[in-house]
Amino acid sequence: MKADAAWGWMYLALAIGLELSGTVAMKYSAGFSRLWPSVLMFAFYGASFTCLNFALKTINVSIAYAIWSGVGIVLITLAGFVLFKQPLPWTSMIWVGVIVAGIVGLNMSAGGH
Template identity: 60%
Template sequence: MTNSQAYLGWILLALAIGLELSATILLKVSDGFSRLWPSVMMFVCYAASFTFLNFAVKYMPLAVAYAIWSGVGITLIGVVGHYFFGERLRLTSMVWIGFILIGIIGLKWSDS
């Protein structure tokens, strides 16, 4: 695999993560599917996220791509929930999120 192909895989994965984050925010905004457009856009964003993730795994191992997609998504949605939705983020939660990030980094290093 060339460097440009690996770079493309990371770009596709970043797009998948951004769309997954958007979809999860819309999940909250849809208010239990009681708001039509946020609900519709949530499904669109999740579908697009999985599509980009599907393309990303052409250029990187599935385990690495999925771990990064889910772990970064968990971390970002925790931050968004805290700062934009006023959700409490306990110290213990932040510690466990840190362990998720350490696991992702370790998985990526072991793939290199």
């Protein structure tokens, strides 16, 4: 893997973490009724899109966006369960597994990067 490609994957991982943080902050903002979680939400999402933009310099947009959104869905599902005590029925876990399978399949079908 070339150094530039490694940076792209690091930016994508950072974008995913920031997107997760933005979504958690959104929940804590309570519909924009709490100032600091609302401010953090915008900051995290802005930083996430910036990192995603840098990742797109070396990763195909279809792959990067699928991974960014899919992994974000999986992580926020887990965060909802752990942080917000939201139920996670086994049927939901199956569908999250389908999302993961789709991400892996799309990544494999890209045939290297």
